[in-house]
Each structure stands twice: as C-alpha cells, then as structure tokens.
C-alpha cells in the first residue's frame with residue numbers, strides 16, 4: 013500500500029484499498045472507456061469524505077495532483093465514474109435512509125442508497141420518486157443527482173433535479189455546504205463569510221451579474237442540455253432568491269461530493285393500463301405518436317423495429333407477438349392515472365386513434381396482462397448484454413435530446429450514418445421527453461469497429477445539434493462525450509463554465525478530466541477493447 017493510502021486508511025473510519033483486483037473492479041463504469049485508479053476509498057461517514065477532500069487539496073497546494081472521483085453504482089455511460097486518483101465509493105457504507113416525512117413527502121438519505129431501494133421504501137407509504145432511471149436497481153441516488161438522471165416517467169414528471177429538495181455537499185477543500193433556496197438577505201450574509209463557501213457565493217453571484225445577458229441569450233433554461241453547467245441559468249430567481257442546487261445537480265462530481273440529500277417524493281399509482289402498437293413504417297408510428305401524446309399518457313416510448321428483429325434472432329419473443337405482430341416500429345404507452353376510469357378511458361381513446369391509422373394494437377387494463385405488455389420496452393436493454401460473445405452494443409449515443417419537429421430529419425440522417433459506417437443504428441426513446449438513444453451493434457474486438465467509435469460519436473453529435481437538439485439530453489458528457497458536446501457550445505459560454513469550475517475546484521482535484529475536452533489520442537488510449545454490460549447482468553434492467 014502506498015504511503016498516501018496508508019495515511020488515509022489510518023485517518024478515516026472507513027477503509028482504503030490499493031489491491032490490484034479492487035482497483036481493476038473500479039477501472040470501468042458502463043462506458044466504453046477504462047482507467048485504473050490509484051486507490052479505492054470506502055467512506056463510512058461524511059467526515060471521511062471531508063478528510064479525503066482536505067488531504068487532496070493540501071497535496072494540490074504543494075503541487076501534487078490526486079483527483080477524487082465520487083462513485084455510486086458505476087453505471088455512468090460516459091466515463092464519469094472512473095478516474096486516475098481516488099475512487100470514492102459510496103455504496104459500501106453510505107446507504108442509510110435516515111427519515112421519511114410521509115406527510116410532507118420528504119426523505120433524507122445518504123448518496124449510496126440505490127434508487128430502486130429508495131423507491132421500494134417509499135412505496136410502503138404509497139410514494140415514489142418518479143425520475144428513476146432504467147438502471148435504478150443498481151444505480152444510486154447520488155449518481156442520479158450528479159447525472160441529473162431521468163427515465164420512463166420523465167416526460168411527465170421531470171428529471172432528478174425536479175425531485176431534489178436540499179443537498180449536503182463536501183467541497184474541494186473539505187468544507188461542507190448545504191444547498192437550499194435562500195433569500196437575497198441570506199445570500200448577502202453568506203457572501204460575507206470569510207470561508208470557501210463565502211468565496212463560492214461571491215464568485216457565482218458575481219458571474220451571474222456580469223453575464224446576465226449572455227446567460228439569458230445562450231443558456232435556455234427550458235431546453236434540455238446536460239453539457240457543461242447549464243444549471244447556472246436556474247440559480248438566481250427574479251425575486252433575488254438564490255439556490256446552488258441546480259448547479260450541483262448534473263455536475264458529475266466536478267463541483268463537490270454529495271454526502272447527504274433530502275429528496276421530494278410524490279404519490280405513486282400502482283396500476284398502469286398499457287398498450288403496444290405496431291406500425292409498418294416509422295413515419296406512421298411517429299404520426300400516431302404525436303396524436304397519442306395529446307391524450308396525456310404517463311409514458312409513450314418509440315422503439316425501432318430493428319431491436320425486435322435482433323431480439324427475435326435470439327429467440328426472444330414478447331407477449332404481444334402472440335396476437336400476431338412481431339416486427340415494425342413499436343409504440344408502447346401507459347396510463348397510470350389513479351382513477352381506473354381515467355386509465356380505461358385513456359386506453360380506449362388510444363385504441364380508437366391507432367385502429368383508425370391501421371396499426372396493430374394490443375392493450376390491457378388488467379394489472380398482470382399490462383405488466384406483461386410493458387415488458388416490450390425491455391427489448392432496448394436486451395441488446396446491452398449481447399448473446400454473441402464477440403458482439404457489443406456500447407452506449408456511445410445514449411440520451412440525446414431531439415426536438416419533435418426535427419425527428420424525421422434526424423432519423424433519416426441516422427440511417428445515412430448507419431449506411432456510411434456499416435453499423436446497425438436502431439433508435440428508441442421517449443416521445444414525451446424527446447430523449448432518444450441510438451444503440452450501435454458492433455464488434456469492439458475488431459480494430460475497424462473500435463476506430464468507428466469516436467467517428468460515430470462525432471458525426472452523430474453533429475447530426476443531433478444540427479437539428480436543434482443536444483447530444484447531452486440525459487446524463488452528463490463525462491469524459492467520453494465532452495470533446496464532442498463542447499464543440500457545439502459557444503466559446504464565451506465555455507469560458508463561463510470554466511469560471512464556475514474554477515470557483516468550486518481551484519486546484520482541479522474533483523473528477524479531473526470529466527466535463528473537460530480531452531485530446532482524442534488520450535480518449536483512444538482509454539478505449540476498452542471488449543465491451544458488454546455483463547457486469548450489470550444480474551439485475552433486471554428496469555425498475
């Protein structure tokens with residue numbers, strides 16, 4: 013064990029490991045990159061995180077760099093949860109749910125609790141947090157906040173940012189900051205503090221004042237863009253009140269380490285009425301989807317028929333096949349209203365619309381049948397653990413925002429991209445939140461396919477941004493996508509984001525390399541030569 017690891021091990025109540033096997037286990041997340049850390053720290057209490065941060069800060073003051081990467085479930089798709097220095101793993105000890113105020117629908121917990129476990133606990137009180145990602149079974153609340161994750165219900169219920177009440181964050185120097193919405197008067201008091209917290213409030217407020225017009229013109233708060241620190245636009249309110257929460261949510265561990273949170277919850281409906289509709293062409297599916305969206309379903313998913321064709325090749329069939337349809341573009345929709353009448357009414361109206369359009373429809377309000385139908389959505393997860401040993405479906409092109417009005421142009425351009433690179437590029441996503449994923453089916457063992465990875469990402473980014481979308485609609489840009497996403501951000505905004513980072517992390521000790529452009533040669537050297545998500549295969553992909 014190195015001297016540093018030994019020192020930390022002696023000074024924290026958690027543990028530190030430099031064992032090669034342990035470091036190897038933390039050298040990958042769910043992205044296509046790999047970096048082996050120097051050590052893995054398992055903090056037991058907030059004070060451990062503070063000590064590690066303070067130590068790293070003091071080293072940096074002396075000119076040595078030891079970056080800290082906070083990590084939850086490690087399911088990040090962008091290399092955000094891997095790093096060279098310390099991996100700070102929250103899933104061993106920081107897993108307590110402290111209190112639930114069911115009346116106020118608030119829950120206080122530690123960051124290493126998985127989103128799935130939290131929702132299980134909340135369901136006992138008839139509650140849930142609806143922004144859970146599809147990875148909820150193994151991803152944490154800390155990770156969801158740091159990535160501003162969203163999921164099936166986000167089209168109606170928003171992303172994790174909408175469900176965060178308050179954060180406790182360990183700053184780069186080991187101090188602790190509590191975020192909350194504060195009045196103008198309280199802001200002035202905090203700006204007067206002669207501490208690192210005071211310095212952060214002074215700097216961020218100064219940036220907001222100096223760049224008001226720029227932020228107004230170039231960071232649209234209503235558009236989904238997770239690249240950089242777009243949350244800056246939501247920090248200051250018209251009445252002068254101020255809240256750093258939106259800046260920290262989505263910051264991928266680069267501005268502070270979340271050590272405790274208070275989340276908001278909402279009533280959860282236990283019953284879903286579900287429908288599956290199949291179309292010969294995707295244009296027909298899109299047109300029908302636009303009409304269905306007016307019925308205000310709880311979710312409405314678009315799934316490219318190629319995914320079902322691939323599933324069928326593997327012998328996987330779905331309950332709606334029995335009614336006679338197995339390929340073509342699929343829409344899966346659900347109504348989760350509390351009233352049974354409303355659910356049934358929604359489904360009936362949807363059927364009418366779909367039948368008039370000549371679609372194949374099967375639907376049910378019965379709980380078990382509906383659940384069986386909803387499984388069709390999981391075809392999208394089937395491909396991340398391919399059956400053929402040499403095949404992989406790396407998450408290169410996940411979570412882009414594509415505006416509804418440009419969807420057809422976008423799909424046509426993706427077809428061209430697929431032809432150009434001889435790669436299958438099936439698309440799926442949410443019609444309600446306009447977040448789409450393209451899942452390339454590749455053989456990363458082949459040099460030729462590995463060479464395509466960054467080209468695909470670059471050209472796909474240009475397509476998405478060219479049609480008024482954002483490459484980073486869900487999750488962050490991490491390491492893998494920063495160079496490609498930042499290309500489409502104006503220099504003055506990037507300079508502002510640099511200032512934000514500098515204010516929170518002057519020595520660059522927090523997740524260095526994440527949310528920062530990287531030389532492409534460096535990225536190439538970090539590429540994994542095999543990729544599949546077998547590491548997560550023990551879990552159900554959907555919560």
Ligand SMILES: Cc1cc2nc3c(=O)[nH]c(=O)nc-3n(C[C@H](O)[C@H](O)[C@H](O)COP(=O)(O)OP(=O)(O)OC[C@H]3O[C@@H](n4cnc5c(N)ncnc54)[C@H](O)[C@@H]3O)c2cc1C
Nearest residue numbers: 084085086087088092145146152154155158161162265270
């Ligand atoms: C099969 C699959 C499906 C997925 N589906 C979705 C989806 O539907 N929607 C979606 O948004 N994402 C999805 N993801 C991506 C990912 O699972 C989510 O972003 C998830 O919320 C990350 O949580 P985690 O605990 O795994 O975080 P990690 O991967 O451990 O970390 C994610 C980021 O958060 C930072 N971080 C973690 N903990 C802290 C902390 N305590 N303080 C500060 N920073 C921290 C890390 O440094 C890293 O940058 C999916 C991934 C997979 C593999």
